[in-house]
Amino acid sequence: MGRTQRARETLDRLRDVIDRPATELHYTSPYQLLVAVILSAQCTDARVNQETPALFAAYPTVADLAKATPEDIYPYIQSITFPNNKAGYLAKMARQVMDRFDGAIPETPKALQTLTGVGQKTAEVVANVAFDRATLPVDTHVYRVAHRIGLVTRDATTPAKVSAQLKRIIPRSDWGDAHHLLILHGRYTCTARSPQCADCVLTDFCDHYDRLQRLPDPMPALNAQAGRYFCRTCDTYFDEPATHVDRYDIEQTACPRCGSMMVFRTSTGAPTKQPLDFRVND
Incomplete structure (x- = not known):
């Protein structure tokens, strides 16, 4: 799906679930x-x-x-x-x-x-x-959501670049609506931490959701007494992890023995691997 079609589909679906795409600030003038x-x-x-x-x-x-x-x-x-x-x-x-x-x-x-x-x-x-001026402001929510869905490219590293790319794929008449829809989606569904993917109407074409699905499944019943971490690749428990920078320049927890990133926290069984994500750099 091209970015223009993805943007059109995004706005159509969000309009179906967001009744009032407008600022939540109270004002009368x-x-x-x-x-x-x-x-x-x-x-x-x-x-x-x-x-x-x-x-x-x-x-x-x-x-x-x-x-x-x-x-x-x-x-x-x-x-x-x-x-x-x-x-x-x-x-x-x-x-x-x-x-x-x-x-x-x-x-x-x-x-x-x-x-x-x-x-x-x-x-x-x-x-x-x-x-009612035609603008498309980009705050932290719009920045994050636009990247996660795949509306902009990874080299859109500033709010200004995100705004410029969005304006090329969204009709001028929809800029204001798009701003509010993406903000509200980011504020209540596609949150910075623990996004509510089960309640999202965009998962079938969302890049971030796809990345989350490719994370390894949790490993239950690990022995926390044997160490804080477990490496599935070499079947080893350890307390002090190494680090490895992946192809997205994300520093991941790694096994100090074999260097694998297939590492799990023994307290929860959850994988330590972090998916690519996007934040505005202040």
């Missing part, structure tokens, strides 16, 4: 959305949604926020990650909007990125969600 997206960096949407009602009650408009100092803002966001930095970002951003854009949140990604605390992903999310 472009100003509120911009603030919420800035706060959501390395923080959950659920946490942001808990804290923003009080913040927006205290500062209902960008003009109100522009009058606040970081010290004023901090108590409203102290439970959010990096509250000191984000309080400073919000205070500067609001003043910049007042000074440079006459109090109106800019509508284009390029203009949004001139604001403090607004990177490419934040700018594209706001432009897409608040102003």
Whole structure:
């Protein structure tokens, strides 16, 4: 299956199981959305949604926020990650909007990125969600899911490269939908740890699922008293493993005697081999 067909099938199937492909951040205006997206960096949407009602009650408009100092803002966001930095970002951003854009949140990604605390992903999310601009932002979920399914190639090693490849295979009219569908799929099904493959509608053509199926089956009834690890290749127990870098440049646990990667943890019987996977490098 080619990547264009795979992308089409992915979006069609995810639309069938995701009722509302939209941001989970709560907002009622472009100003509120911009603030919420800035706060959501390395923080959950659920946490942001808990804290923003009080913040927006205290500062209902960008003009109100522009009058606040970081010290004023901090108590409203102290439970959010990096509250000191984000309080400073919000205070500067609001003043910049007042000074440079006459109090109106800019509508284009390029203009949004001139604001403090607004990177490419934040700018594209706001432009897409608040102003219906055709963007395809790539966060950690989109990056991971796009690679796992096989929508992008392995040399797409940055969010910008992933976005560029996705835009070539997904119609422009579907970019916004694709962004939300892939995020929600990554947040609730194709999770970073222990993906819920049994509940996934994409397994018949997902590269990551195929790699998981090729891992060795667990070995029950191993003798944990004989050692922490067991090598199936040479039938040996040991406590201190060696390492071996596989063809995907992943450092795998290996047998110190024969070098095999067919190694199992005796406490659980699970194989130690790790499948190829993808994370955004911060």
